[in-house]
Amino acid sequence: xxxxxxxxxxxxxxxxxxxxxxxxxxxxxxxxxxxxxxxxxxxxxxxxxxxxxxxxxxxxxxxxxxxxxxxxxxxxxxxxxxxxxxxxxxxxxxxxxxxxxxxxxxxxxxxxxxxxxxxxxxxxxxxxxxxxxxxxxxxxxxxxxxxxxxxxxxxxxxxxxxxxxxxxxxxxxxxxxxxxxxxxxxxxxxxxxxxxxxxxxxxxxxxxxxxxxxxxxxxxxxxxxxxxxxxxxxxxxxxxxxxxxxxxxxxxxxxxxxxxxxxxxxxxxxxxxxxxxxxxxxxxxxxxxxxxxxxxxxxxxxxxxxxxxxxxxxxxxxxxxxxxxxxxxxxxxxxxxxxxxxxxxxxxxxxxxxxxxxxxxxxxxxxxxxxxxxxxxxxxxxxxxxxxxxxxxxxxxxxxxxxxxxxxxxxxxxxxxxxxxxxxxxxxxxxxxxxxxxxxxxxxxxxxxxxxxxxxxxxxxxxxxxxxxxxxxxxxxxxxxxxxxxxxxxxxxxxxxxxxxxx
Amino acid sequence: xxxxxxxxxxxxxxxxxxxxxxxxxxxxxxxxxxxxxxxxxxxxxxxxxxxxxxxxxxxxxxxxxxxxxxxxxxxxxxxxxxxxxxxxxxxxxxxxxxxxxxxxxxxxxxxxxxxxxxxxxxxxxxxxxxxxxxxxxxxxxxxxxxxxxxxxxxxxxxxxxxxxxxxxxxxxxxxxxxxxxxxxxxxxxxxxxxxxxxxxxxxxxxxxxxxxxxxxxxxxxxxxxxxxxxxxxxxxxxxxxxxxxxxxxxxxxxxxxxxxxxxxxxxxxxxxxxxxxxxxxxxxxxxxxxxxxxxxxxxxxxxxxxxxxxxxxxxxxxxxxxxxxxxxxxxxx
Numbered sequence: 098x099x100x101x102x103x104x105x106x107x108x109x110x111x112x113x114x115x116x117x118x119x120x121x122x123x124x125x126x127x128x129x130x131x132x133x134x135x136x137x138x139x140x141x142x143x144x145x146x147x148x149x150x151x152x153x154x155x156x157x158x159x160x161x162x163x164x165x166x167x168x169x170x171x172x173x174x175x176x177x178x179x180x181x182x183x184x185x186x187x188x189x190x191x192x193x194x195x196x197x198x199x200x201x202x203x204x205x206x207x208x209x210x211x212x213x214x215x216x217x218x219x220x221x222x223x224x225x226x227x228x229x230x231x232x233x234x235x236x237x238x239x240x241x242x243x244x245x246x247x248x249x250x251x252x253x254x255x256x257x258x259x260x261x262x263x264x265x266x267x268x269x270x271x272x273x274x275x276x277x278x279x280x281x282x283x284x285x286x287x288x289x290x291x292x293x294x295x296x297x298x299x300x301x302x303x304x305x306x307x308x309x310x311x312x313x314x315x316x317x318x319x320x321x322x323x324x325x326x327x328x329x330x331x332x333x334x335x336x337x338x339x340x341x342x343x344x345x346x347x348x349x350x351x352x353x354x355x356x357x358x359x360x361x362x363x364x365x366x367x368x369x370x371x372x373x374x375x376x377x378x379x380x381x382x383x384x385x386x387x388x389x390x391x392x393x394x395x396x397x398x399x400x401x402x403x404x405x406x407x408x409x410x411x412x413x414x415x416x417x418x419x420x421x422x423x424x425x426x427x428x429x430x431x432x433x434x435x436x437x438x439x440x441x442x443x444x445x446x447x448x449x450x451x452x453x454x455x456x457x458x459x460x461x462x463x464x465x466x467x468x469x470x471x472x473x474x475x476x477x478x479x480x481x482x483x484x485x486x487x488x489x490x491x492x493x494x495x496x497x498x499x500x501x502x503x504x505x506x507x508x509x510x511x512x513x514x515x516x517x518x519x520x521x522x523x524x525x526x527x528x529x530x531x532x533x534x535x536x537x538x539x540x541x542x543x544x545x546x547x548x549x550x551x552x553x554x555x556x557x558x559x560x561x562x563x564x565x566x567x568x569x570x571x572x573x574x575x576x577x578x579x580x581x582x583x584x585x586x587x588x589x590x591x592x593x594x595x596x597x598x599x600x
Numbered sequence: 601x602x603x604x605x606x607x608x609x610x611x612x613x614x615x616x617x618x619x620x621x622x623x624x625x626x627x628x629x630x631x632x633x634x635x636x637x638x639x640x641x642x643x644x645x646x647x648x649x650x651x652x653x654x655x656x657x658x659x660x661x662x663x664x665x666x667x668x669x670x671x672x673x674x675x676x677x678x679x680x681x682x683x684x685x686x687x688x689x690x691x692x693x694x695x696x697x698x699x700x701x702x703x704x705x706x707x708x709x710x711x712x713x714x715x716x717x718x719x720x721x722x723x724x725x726x727x728x729x730x731x732x733x734x735x736x737x738x739x740x741x742x743x744x745x746x747x748x749x750x751x752x753x754x755x756x757x758x759x760x761x762x763x764x765x766x767x768x769x770x771x772x773x774x775x776x777x778x779x780x781x782x783x784x785x786x787x788x789x790x791x792x793x794x795x796x797x798x799x800x801x802x803x804x805x806x807x808x809x810x811x812x813x814x815x816x817x818x819x820x821x822x823x824x825x826x827x828x829x830x831x832x833x834x835x836x837x838x839x840x841x842x843x844x845x846x847x848x849x850x851x852x853x854x855x856x857x858x859x860x861x862x863x864x865x866x867x868x869x870x871x872x873x874x875x876x877x878x879x880x881x882x883x884x885x886x887x888x889x890x891x892x893x894x895x896x897x898x899x900x901x902x903x904x905x906x907x908x909x910x911x912x913x914x915x916x917x918x919x920x921x922x923x924x925x926x927x928x929x930x931x932x933x
Contacts, residue, residue, distance in 0.1 A: 203815030
């Protein structure tokens with residue numbers, strides 16, 4: 098392909114944030130009519146690279162070329178004007194507006210006096226929607242659509258402008274198989290028109306189905322580019338995580354105790370249905386599934402944040418009703434939430450105060466807070482969890498992600514729970530600290546806690562769990578033990594394919 | 601019927617249902633409690649009500665677009681007073697002495713320009729500093745009111761121009777001048793919000809500001825235009841009202857911002873922005889005026905009126921929240 102110029106070429110991009118070298122000399126190019134996969138674990142630098150391309154971050158080194166020309170992206174507007182279209186994973190839609198208005202957001206066709214040309218708008222939109230083969234029309238309010246259909250609206254935006262390069266960031270995270278087929282047709286159409294496509298995804302089967310080349314990043318470094326036809330999943334995985342996958346299986350089991358928590362036939366409206374599982378003390382149960390499979394909602398129910406519509410929750414054999422988080426904490430259930438910074442910590446408060454937040458009501462000396470008791474709790478868990486901070490006065494916002502997560506875990510351990518639920522424990526945490534958190538979770542189980550780990554990262558689930566519950570659109574598809582689980586069977590189960598067959 | 605259609609219909613039509621309820625209540629209660637002989641739902645009484653709604657109503661149309669945009673403007677009452685002073689005082693300026701009655705359009709223009717400029721200034725500050733509109737306009741509410749007092753101290757500013765009064769008290773097709781202005785403004789802002797790119801972008805910005813920015817909508821200028829519009833409308837409201845009364849106290853227009861916001865919220869505009877309609881606001885304005893007038897009709901005093909309106913506002917917001925909850929599975933906050 099040496100005679101064809103790439104539509105988009107990033108050369109030796111360097112981007113540093115205080116304390117982190119997020120991108121370290123990464124090169125990446127997309128040919129016209131090519132689908133080029135960008136892969137890497139969370140935190141490997143994929144999104145930073147795309148933000149540099151979109152002009153949200155300015156690179157500290159390196160250059161961006163479009164065709165022959167060197168360009169400097171000053172912001173999202175300029176990227177769009179140059180024909181680079183981003184399809185975001187996080188939906189970027191205005192819910193109260195119609196589908197047509199969302200697709201043409203910022204570019205509504207005009208008539209005289211700044212009036213919207215509704216006729217043209219609807220015609221153009223309906224033409225695009227027809228291509229996408231969706232069941233809604235231009236007038237539908239976006240807020241009334243399902244998440245999957247909202248994603249289709251987002252995808253429709255790629256078809257409005259004369260795009261030269263389109264970046265799909267995890268576009269299939271919430272799509273059903275039928276919708277995926279449509280998406281892949283759209284991608285094939287764009288390919289035929291000579292558009293260069295960057296496809297970011299974690300799903301191997303998609304990558305091998307539609308891409309031409311695969312570029313892998315790890316810890317902000319360029320690991321190599323492979324021809325999809327000449328490689329296999331194992332080789333790509335090895336590039337991604339820097340070791341063979343098999344080594345990362347959970348090797349040991351602990352002595353299991355009594356059943357600490359059991360859930361029977363639990364349903365919560367349309368969020369999840371008929372979910373049953375149990376966790377013994379000393380056991381780590383992993384919940385694996387796609388975004389929107391209902392895992393976080395189950396955790397929220399167990400923590401008293403949602404009221405289930407059916408089913409029972411048994412704690413140590415006793416039927417319980419959990420009406421509020423305070424209720425759940427009192428009964429020995431703790432939740433380390435998904436969004437560490439938003440839900441788990443008060444970033445502007447110091448380490449000690451964050452750690453003792455749930456029990457500060459009880460730590461009193463007369464009318465005042467007992468500072469001594471607070472500090473002793475903090476010291477105890479700092480030593481036990483190996484939290485690295487200059488002292489308890491340090492603001493939590495200044496700590497690294499791994500240490501922040503340990504503060505959250507320490508906060509809940511100090512409440513002496515019997516069941517610890519951890520939602521996405523290593524999201525946004527660098528690889529070194531990841532394995533530390535994993536070890537910590539294993540050792541907590543060894544000490545007799547019942548641990549539930551919710552994760553979207555397969556290596557993580559495989560590594561920490563004794564058993565794995567696979568979920569697909571609100572249902573438990575299958576429960577695996579760590580001996581019988583294979584990646585294939587796990588992927589099939591969470592995609593809703595033959596999960597209930599014996600593997 | 602699609603799921604959710606009932607609650608949507610309830611929400612959309614709620615304000616009109618509320619108005620009907622008020623009419624029925626005051627008509628029946630009026631039979632027993634009222635001191636006057638005339639029925640509450642007298643046609644002339646209703647026309648008067650529309651006229652009395654105009655000062656608040658005209659500003660409320662501007663507040664709708666500002667709130668849909670995700671902002672708020674607390675300074676409208678002060679802008680209203682400034683515009684009134686400019687209107688009445690400029691008619692006495694010596695440089696306009698030779699104009700005769702032609703001073704009227706000049707004074708109108710000056711008052712409207714002043715309002716637009718003060719509104720645009722709010723918008724410019726919100727745009728350029730990124731400070732929340734609540735804080736910015738809280739500051740300008742105090743500041744603009746200060747300007748009002750600087751002008752003439754505690755004394756009222758008065759000027760009666762009989763030609764102007766005749767115009768303001770004129771009736772056309774049975775409707776008073778003020779009513780015509782209210783209807784025209786409502787129509788104008790309705791067209792602006794539903795038919796123009798500027799209006800649709802205002803919705804998008806209020807709904808999901810990040811999405812709007814990503815889509816290349818220039819958020820700042822849109823917000824500034826909307827603040828200029830509400831400034832203009834606050835001035836227009838003053839122009840219509842003081843053409844008739846001819847005398848402005850430095851405290852006039854105080855608490856107008858709260859009445860206006862109450863009407864807009866009653867009319868179904870989301871406080872966080874992104875949703876709301878001019879027609880709903882019109883309903884909200886009428887509902888409040890009905891309530892004030894109706895309670896007066898059955899002999900309640902002003903303090904009772906305020907208490908009742910306050911309670912109703914809270915009840916409406918509570919009801920709105922209940923209708924918006926997606927069943928009991930929803931996350932508890």
